[in-house]
Amino acid sequence: MGAVVGTLTMQTKSRRLSRDKADDDLEMTVVCHRPEGLDQMEAQTNFSKRELQVLYRGFKNECPSGVVSEETFKQIYSKFFPHGDASAYAHYLFNAFDTGHTGSIKFEDFVTALSILLRGSVTEKLQWTFNLYDINRDGYINKEEMTDIVRAIYDMMGKYTYPVLKTDAPKQHVDAFFQKMDKNRDGVVTLDEFILSCQEDENIMRSLQLFENVI
Amino acid sequence: MAAGVATWLPFARAAAVGWLPLAKKTMPKPPVDNTSRSDEILYVNVSGVRFQTWKNTLDRYPDTLLGSSEKEFFFNEDTQEYFFDRDPEMFRHILNFYRTGKLHYPRHECIQAFDEELAFYGIVPEIIGDCCMEEYRDRKKENQERLAEDTEANESTDAPLPPHSTPRERLWRAFENPHTSTMALVFYYVTGFFIAVSVIANVVETVPCRPPKGKVKDLPCGEKYDLAFFCMDTACVLIFTFEYLMRLFAAPSRCKFMRSVMSVIDVVAIMPYYIGLVMPENEDVSGAFVTLRVFRVFRIFKFSRHSQGLRILGYTLKSCASELGFLLFSLTMAIIIFATVMFYAEKGTASSTFTSIPASFWYTIVTMTTLGYGDMVPSTIAGKIFGSICSLSGVLVIALPVPVIVSNFSRIYHQNQRADKMRAQQVCMHLCFQTHLDRDRDSDSTALCVKNRSAFEHQHHHLLHCLEKTTNHEFTDEMNYSELCMTESVGFRTSRSTSLSSQQGAQNNSTGCCPRRVRRRAAMRLANSTVSVSRGSVQELDTLQFKTTTIPHQTRSSLNAQPDNLKLNCGEQDFTAAIISIPTPPANTPDESLPPSPAPIPGILRNTQATAYTHESFKISSL
Numbered sequence: 032m033g034a035v036v037g038t039l040t041m042q043t044k045s046r047r048l049s050r051d052k053a054d055d056d057l058e059m060t061v062v063c064h065r066p067e068g069l070d071q072m073e074a075q076t077n078f079s080k081r082e083l084q085v086l087y088r089g090f091k092n093e094c095p096s097g098v099v100s101e102e103t104f105k106q107i108y109s110k111f112f113p114h115g116d117a118s119a120y121a122h123y124l125f126n127a128f129d130t131g132h133t134g135s136i137k138f139e140d141f142v143t144a145l146s147i148l149l150r151g152s153v154t155e156k157l158q159w160t161f162n163l164y165d166i167n168r169d170g171y172i173n174k175e176e177m178t179d180i181v182r183a184i185y186d187m188m189g190k191y192t193y194p195v196l197k198t199d200a201p202k203q204h205v206d207a208f209f210q211k212m213d214k215n216r217d218g219v220v221t222l223d224e225f226i227l228s229c230q231e232d233e234n235i236m237r238s239l240q241l242f243e244n245v246i
Numbered sequence: 247m248a249a250g251v252a253t254w255l256p257f258a259r260a261a262a263v264g265w266l267p268l269a270k271k272t273m274p275k276p277p278v279d280n281t282s283r284s285d286e287i288l289y290v291n292v293s294g295v296r297f298q299t300w301k302n303t304l305d306r307y308p309d310t311l312l313g314s315s316e317k318e319f320f321f322n323e324d325t326q327e328y329f330f331d332r333d334p335e336m337f338r339h340i341l342n343f344y345r346t347g348k349l350h351y352p353r354h355e356c357i358q359a360f361d362e363e364l365a366f367y368g369i370v371p372e373i374i375g376d377c378c379m380e381e382y383r384d385r386k387k388e389n390q391e392r393l394a395e396d397t398e399a400n401e402s403t404d405a406p407l408p409p410h411s412t413p414r415e416r417l418w419r420a421f422e423n424p425h426t427s428t429m430a431l432v433f434y435y436v437t438g439f440f441i442a443v444s445v446i447a448n449v450v451e452t453v454p455c456r457p458p459k460g461k462v463k464d465l466p467c468g469e470k471y472d473l474a475f476f477c478m479d480t481a482c483v484l485i486f487t488f489e490y491l492m493r494l495f496a497a498p499s500r501c502k503f504m505r506s507v508m509s510v511i512d513v514v515a516i517m518p519y520y521i522g523l524v525m526p527e528n529e530d531v532s533g534a535f536v537t538l539r540v541f542r543v544f545r546i547f548k549f550s551r552h553s554q555g556l557r558i559l560g561y562t563l564k565s566c567a568s569e570l571g572f573l574l575f576s577l578t579m580a581i582i583i584f585a586t587v588m589f590y591a592e593k594g595t596a597s598s599t600f601t602s603i604p605a606s607f608w609y610t611i612v613t614m615t616t617l618g619y620g621d622m623v624p625s626t627i628a629g630k631i632f633g634s635i636c637s638l639s640g641v642l643v644i645a646l647p648v649p650v651i652v653s654n655f656s657r658i659y660h661q662n663q664r665a666d667k668m669r670a671q672q673v674c675m676h677l678c679f680q681t682h683l684d685r686d687r688d689s690d691s692t693a694l695c696v697k698n699r700s701a702f703e704h705q706h707h708h709l710l711h712c713l714e715k716t717t718n719h720e721f722t723d724e725m726n727y728s729e730l731c732m733t734e735s736v737g738f739r740t741s742r743s744t745s746l747s748s749q750q751g752a753q754n755n756s757t758g759c760c761p762r763r764v765r766r767r768a769a770m771r772l773a774n775s776t777v778s779v780s781r782g783s784v785q786e787l788d789t790l791q792f793k794t795t796t797i798p799h800q801t802r803s804s805l806n807a808q809p810d811n812l813k814l815n816c817g818e819q820d821f822t823a824a825i826i827s828i829p830t831p832p833a834n835t836p837d838e839s840l841p842p843s844p845a846p847i848p849g850i851l852r853n854t855q856a857t858a859y860t861h862e863s864f865k866i867s868s869l
Contacts, residue, residue, distance in 0.1 A: 085285055089253035111710075157267075159264075160264050188717055192721060195730055242276065
């Protein structure tokens with residue numbers, strides 16, 4: 032008798048689960064986005080048609096719906112930094128990519144940002160970086176914003192570092208940064224100060240050319 | 247949605263521009279990418295069916311046949327395509343794996359054919375997606391069991407003896423396969439008969455017989471006709487001893503034979519008799535002797551040599567050991583809980599039979615198995631309530647593992663039936679079996695172990711290096727970290743050998759993957775001693791190994807899979823951390839008295855750290 036009861040309970044498996052999941056998936060695939068024409072994109076960015084094709088194929092393969100949500104973005108970015116927590120920095124990156132503040136990155140945003148970062152002029156790159164640091168988009172970088180960014184970067188390192196990560200390391204880093212960048216010592220860094228200071232630094236200038244050949 | 251990491255790497259590297267103004271040190275040079283940038287369509291002809299795909303798609307998994315340079319061996323110059331003489335239906339699934347990152351197992355295909363295809367194309371079966379993994383594993387297990395049955399049938403087949411066999415081998419064969427010769431068959435039946443006689447004698451000698459003249463009390467037959475029973479027992483034991491000694495003599499491997507279950511049963515069956523002969527006839531030890539006679543009942547297990555059904559039952563129980571264990575464990579838990587509750591519920595009543603918790607165990611067991619003897623019955627209302635809960639839950643707990651055991655038994659029984667049928671066929675058709683077991687396939691993968699340092703790994707390495715330079719800290723692992731914490735707290739001066747290998751060892755490395763760079767530079771100088779141990783600085787690169795075998799390409803596919811998709815099969819955890827050490831010279835040390843790091847040291851370090859990296863592998867796999 033026990034066996035009968037047992038077999039009965041095992042027959043009514045998890046049919047519930049599959050039905051719920053199907054409903055969820057149905058909702059998600061409603062959102063779909065197609066990018067504008069290839070010619071337009073070629074005109075607006077510094078990529079050739081071929082490069083855009085390669086980029087889009089990869090993008091479409093990973094995101095068939097055509098948009099990347101912030102969650103997905105964070106997950107993807109975290110895969111490259113397994114040691115630490117990349118979600119904070121990924122959040123700031125997301126906002127920098129999502130210029131229209133729509134909450135999701137479309138292919139155009141993706142390609143625009145890549146175009147600046149990989150093929151843009153020095154000024155454009157520095158401007159993009161300034162926008163990244165300027166979290167509230169008010170045109171000034173103050174110490175709190177910078178501390179947030181630097182702390183997010185240090186979070187990506189994880190716990191096990193050499194030398195051991197001290198708690199005030201981000202703060203020291205930010206102080207050094209402001210020492211260098213804030214020319215008029217007013218506590219905030221403006222775009223011009225930023226660009227000027229970076230152009231004075233040989234290291235930064237040189238390293239900006241590093242990522243040209245990524246695509 | 248499977249996030250293909252390789253596709254997003256350019257974006258991740260581009261985003262690194264955001265670190266540049268913050269960097270404290272100069273950035274390392276990017277890796278040189280020699281591969282051609284343009285993407286092209288490749289043509290793959292599999293037995294006439296033409297497939298086309300982008301070169302990039304195949305390059306995603308550089309450690310498979312199609313992703314590596316091995317496919318050049320199959321390139322046909324005349325038709326400018328890759329030709330494979332394999333099954334095109336299967337190839338569809340293989341190619342879909344490259345396209346989507348998920349490997350599916352087609353249910354209608356034979357498991358062995360599928361495995362062969364995977365082995366040919368260099369793909370490890372462990373990366374089969376969750377949707378198909380269970381089906382795959384079930385079929386594989388079924389197949390393996392069937393093959394084991396086949397080899398067993400193979401070994402015990404009635405093939406003619408090899409020409410030059412010693413009498414010993416002939417004897418062993420006669421014992422194992424009684425059907426081979428008439429003598430063996432006769433002996434087989436005689437032993438069977440004597441086992442039956444012995445068991446019946448054991449049973450009958452306890453039956454009460456009519457008392458002899460002059461006595462009132464009933465006597466067990468064993469005592470009334472004790473001489474007859476003794477003679478019968480002696481005869482049986484003599485036969486069994488003879489048989490055991492013959493088997494021992496004929497066994498090809500005596501140690502293995504002595505350890506086998508059947509031989510243990512034989513020994514246990516005949517030992518009590520000899521012990522009884524040896525022991526003196528006094529009252530003190532005869533009590534212990536009587537207990538020994540209980541073991542004579544084990545002679546009944548000797549029947550399992552004669553009965554296949556018994557063997558099947560034993561095998562079933564063995565294969566369901568985990569389910570049985572679970573049943574036992576859950577029962578024990580329930581028994582203890584309910585016994586405690588019943589004891590305290592019945593504690594108040596005056597003439598309660600629940601005298602202690604162990605005494606309540608008996609009640610709980612009897613109730614849960616729905617026996618209900620009635621020797622212990624609750625009388626309080628609380629006791630009755632809990633008693634009814636106990637009996638209801640007993641039904642459920644016992645019902646749970648039973649279907650699993652039943653299905654296992656039926657599966658094994660059917661396989662046995664099939665094996666018998668096949669054996670009958672073979673005897674009729676005089677076929678020769680081939681050994682189907684390809685042991686290579688069953689053990690760890692035969693897939694290619696082409697350790698390509700892919701462009702992806704170069705670039706990922708570079709990215710992490712940039713991060714290190716930005717923050718002026720380096721990645722290290724848990725062991726070193728705790729070591730560093732200790733050294734810092736104790737206050738030793740650690741002189742760092744600041745060897746910044748700007749060449750990154752990119753040219754020196756032969757293999758390696760996503761980096762976990764550890765710089766072992768604990769050149770500790772004790773304050774009051776001149777002896778300084780410089781361990782040299784070793785730059786080591788790990789391969790990000792998820793729960794897979796030694797194929798580095800798993801990093802890609804594992805990263806491609808969703809985090810909770812990585813599951814193991816068979817509980818095998820082959821963690822390997824391929825550690826490549828590059829000895830870098832300890833330059834710029836403040837103290838010149840440090841001896842140069844000799845070459846053997848990195849090797850030693852490599853070995854000692856091999857175990858440490860199992861931690862890292864665990865950590866990374868939490869992705």
